[in-house]
Amino acid sequence: MNTSELSSVLGRLAAGARRFAATDARERAELARRTALATVAVAAPWAEAAVAIKRAVPGSGSALAEELATGPMGTARLCLLTARAQLDIAERGLPRAPSAPRILHAGRRSVGGTPPALVGLELLPALGPSGSLHDGMIHQGFAATVRCHDPGGLANFEQAWQREVEERPRDGGVAVVLGAGNVTGLSAADVLSQVFEHGRGVLLKLHPLHAPLRPHLESALGPLVEAGLLAIVEGGADVAQAALAAAETTHVHVTGGEATFRAIVWGSADSGDRTASPRLSKPITCELGNVTPWFILPGRYSRAELAHQADLVAASIANNTSFNCIATKGIVTCRSWPQRADFLALVERRLASLPARPGWYPGAVRDWEGATGRVAPADGTLPCSLFTGVDTKTDDRLLAREWFVPVVAEVPLDADDLAGFCGRALAFSHRLPGSLAASVTIPTGLSAVDARHAEDFVDHLAFGVVAVNTWSALAYALGNVPWGGFPGATLAAPKSGIGFVHDPLLLPLVHNSVIRAPLWSPIRPPWFPWHSAGARLTRGVVDLYGRCAEGKSGLGTLLAMLPAVLRG
Structure with missing residues (x-):
């Protein structure tokens, strides 16, 4: 041209x-x-x-x-x-x-510093032009909250x-x-x-x-x-x-x-x-991408909860051969957490069960060898590689930059309890390049004090999206969660980016968003690489959206997918 x-x-x-x-x-x-x-x-x-x-x-x-x-x-x-x-x-x-x-944090006492004054809006279930998109069934148990800076009350927010x-x-x-x-x-x-x-x-x-x-x-x-x-x-x-x-x-x-x-x-x-x-x-x-962390808060998880969260982490590494700006690059655990070894074994076992995929992205084979210190397979595939027990004080190469390859580091932090872990994990998050997204796994059954520590941790993570008990990619998939780096980036220090996309509601003063999912679900997400009917289900959702665009309910299309959903 x-x-x-x-x-x-x-x-x-x-x-x-x-x-x-x-x-x-x-x-x-x-x-x-x-x-x-x-x-x-x-x-x-x-x-x-x-x-x-x-x-x-x-x-x-x-x-x-x-x-x-x-x-x-x-x-x-x-x-x-x-x-x-x-x-x-x-x-x-x-x-x-x-x-x-609604005003968030109104009158709430924080154990980790006063949360900023924010206005929150719930984004699920969303509607299409003719009505329901059936989020209540497709995203059952999920919530998505966009958090905007408070300009001085709800009336001022509405005006903004x-x-x-x-x-x-x-x-x-x-x-x-x-x-x-x-x-x-x-x-x-x-x-x-x-x-x-x-x-x-x-x-x-x-x-x-x-x-x-x-x-x-x-x-x-x-x-x-x-x-x-x-x-x-x-x-x-x-x-x-x-x-x-x-x-x-x-x-x-x-x-x-x-x-x-x-x-x-x-x-x-x-x-x-x-x-x-x-x-x-x-x-x-x-x-501009991110060195994406997944924080596992210490606590007691059932075997099913532990396995489900391990599967989520493994899928976030393997998806798209890890050529994603939000592929998990760091699993942050508590060294003294009794279930740490079991959890990592579940992640490693799941990754090992997946066939290595081609390193199709330019420079990927070179970067995989640079990150792992190994020679890549002769067939050009890139196995998922998990390095456990990484001490970033002596070797930070795996987390000092975004490696666009299926390589992840597990970083155990020393802490005696959940409160100590949250404090150390928050400080650790500030050292990671990027501010796009992070995931946090939080156990149930916490004491009131520990539950408040966990919520304070979520509140203070400086990422554009914080995902609780799920992969942050869901926020992008939802379409109405503003997507971008945490506010404050500049031309000289762009971090994960400047501005937001995916904001059809035209929201003002966006701070960040928090999405939440159940700790365990009997329904296996169709984006799991090992899902037996993932293509059928995603094709079904595409057809559902087509019906909604035609002004029809799409309920019949949704119900036809149930057998594949239940089979997983």
């Missing part, structure tokens, strides 16, 4: 953004609904192309389940949530949350929310979105956020790995292309640089690594002096 062609494309996108600014909320809801339908229509070829990119065995149920879930399923859900929010805006001026905003709804979608202009190469649904979600949350036209530059996806993404997001709000291009760094430098570009969004961010903003991927003016003169938002 030469300069003239690029300028013409960007000009059409700017015109599309101006037309979009003149539409009302009902028209925007209809555009989002039609995009959901288009996404569902190409779900199968999209997922199959993604499986091929990742060199998985054709017909692999676990790989297909992953690609359906993180690609078309998540995209369709975000479209439906966006449509519902826009309809609510048309009807009442504000999006509707499942519960009214109203301003956000009225002003943010008027940002306008053209955003260049530089797509990630690890998960195929990330670029689609970034596009939806830029269009519906900011009113921008979008030039999506695909990661080279995702070039085969272009026709499927153009079909899935076809209504946006037809509206002049989206153009998808391929190419290397030269295409990206030209798009960033173009006069028509008013915003940049990047999902990728910090080195890429530094190269864009400062002109170099190294970590040199940041006192000079940045090379990039345009506003930028980004999501």
